[in-house]
Amino acid sequence: MESLMGLINLEHEHDFLNELTQTRCPAAVPFAGRYRMIDFTLSNMTKSNINEIAVFTKHKYRSLMHHLGSGVDWELNKRHGGLYILPPQENNQSDMSKGDLKHFCNNWDYFERNKSDHVLISGTSFISNMNYQELFQHHLDTNADVTLLTTTYNLSTEHEHCLKVDTATNGTVTAITSDKNNPHVFSGIYIIKKSLLAELVEKCIATYKEHFFIDGIIANLHRLNIQSYQYNGYSFMIHSVDSYYKNSLALLEMNNYKQLFPVGEKIYTKISNHAPAKYNTTSNVSKSFIATGGVIDGAVKNSLLFRGVKVQKGAVVKNAIILDDCTIEENAHVENIIIDKEVTVSKNQFLKGSEKQPFIVAKQKTV
């Protein structure tokens, strides 16, 4: 039986989230009340019976390592397979490879040891709750060299940075572009035959290339059998503060919530030991996420509160994303804002960003 291994490639992910990516890579950015961005891809992989997963990290990966640990919370701490975090290395001084090709070069023995014939390669900016097995089946059925996971969006400015895909009627990919008017968006997730991956990596390194997808796949588009597989379930891409903020708040719509978190289709994350959220007498919460460990005495509206957030009496939280362990003190008012971890907003403070552009407070500050 054909089998699949996973690779989460963070080499070319940019720190687009300003203060939120000051000290952590995008994969480790907290998202949706109790997760980090990487949890979605990682959980989708484990749910798809991908039990051997490598992560190419590039920089600012301390919080990512802390989050993933041995992979135990995704059941990846197994004797066979499991999670391999592969940080940048300088194994060989005569090695000329660059970018993610350096990762492949330094870790090729890992890929060789693995018995899977295909590799699912993913970033962390595509958020969905899905099973990759259908994509894999499509990849096998069409005998493709490469199969891209694509989806169709109502285009807005947040999709400007996404790659777009042109296909023939049979689904064969004919072009990968940055066409602003093409709604057929590449998710950043694809499956490739491992033998082909080896061949293309070798060629790219020999010609001093540094970006596997661009130099290995797009450059060879017409030589390869590249297929697309269209995903029609709920999903979005996060490439900017704007898309992070907008898509987070959109989860407060019940319809969206139920699609990303259907009962029985779990997204796994690092387990915490917080008590259930506590709503006190004066609390007034509507249309919001409250994560465990929260203690609410104030008003919270249209907001996402991560674990352990305290909102004291008389405080108002509106259109806000508040990360773990923040305290909003008495009578403070925060609106249109993203507040990173462990921030204290002091008594009577008034902080308001614009609706179009939320204000971001960096972590561990007192304001």
Place this chain on the structure above:
Amino acid sequence: MKKECVTMLLAGGVGKRLGQLTKNLAKPAVPFGGRYRIIDFTLSNCINSRMHTVGVLTQYSPFELHKHIGIGKPWDLDRMEDGLTVLSPYMNSEGGNWYLGTADAITKNINFIERYDPKYVMVLSGDHIYHMNYEKILQQHKETNADATISAIQVPWKETSRFGILNTTESMRIYEFEEKPKHAKNNLASMGIYIFNWSILKRYLEKDAMLLDSDHDFGKDVLPAMLADGMNLYAYKFEGYWKDVGTIGSYWEAHMDLLEENIPLSMSDNEWLTYSHDSNFGPQLITENGKATDSLINNGCIVSGKIDHSVLFENVHIDKASSIKQSILFPGVRVGSNVVLDRVIVKENVTIPDHTVLVASPNEEPIVVSEEYVKEKLQPMEESPLLKRMTSNF
């Protein structure tokens, strides 16, 4: 391998007075506090007190309990050398026997204890809600050179007749036990937590096992026998929150205690965390029509109704125009629209149909709703004008 102290956790009790809640479930496995099961408090105390060698004795309806405890992972008790061991009744060459009493359960596991060649054995029960550092009682036990130490708590005088009372000298040495006395001399009640010198306990257990008229119970048989022989028995005075959730009334009350603004037992105390499984549901969503006051709510809940003085476990959905007051909703409960619940406990995965009204008055025991209860007593009703008025005034 030698261990100073082996902990034996009695988790086989039937919990008869919890009625419906323990119908197919051991009492230690009964859900508690919005995300826990009762035994989590004791197991968390063990790991927080660095008691790493724990035998859990199970007997009654153990399936859910075994599944929950597993190899002790949530409590970091999955250890290489010692850790958690589930000890169920077993057969041997002489046949099979159930555990007959608390002392008998320990007697039948002497081999387990001897494996670790301990100096002390601590006996706990998995039925109580409290935070306690067992290292402190062990320390007192050593300092007083006691043969046995019993943890005790001061209970209100009017309740002394419900407990086993310890009468002590000023130095806390016990000179008398009084089982549920009508006129107590003292209000120091035993919490069912004991530390023994193992060599002495072993002698008494072997002696007790030979007695035909013994109930093989620590409180009734073993400890009185030790006292009668003039052994050194001391009381350890525990101060803090401790609740025996033995009845539906006290179980419900303990939950209402958790909702006080100054919670007597903080589950979010970083110095003394309570550990449990995490069910990995999404965050809880309070919708535009939802409201929650004086309540504890866990992950995966979707609340479109009004919640007041209630505890919602994970994955509970409350539809619009429903009012939940002074109630406890177990994991997976679904509440339809225009429902009124007051002083109600709803069991796992039960669906309450639209327009249901269930109210227990303050002098009644809270209503426990199971699937059978819904089938027999709750048929979906037509919306009546009276009902409409009731829900809108809530």
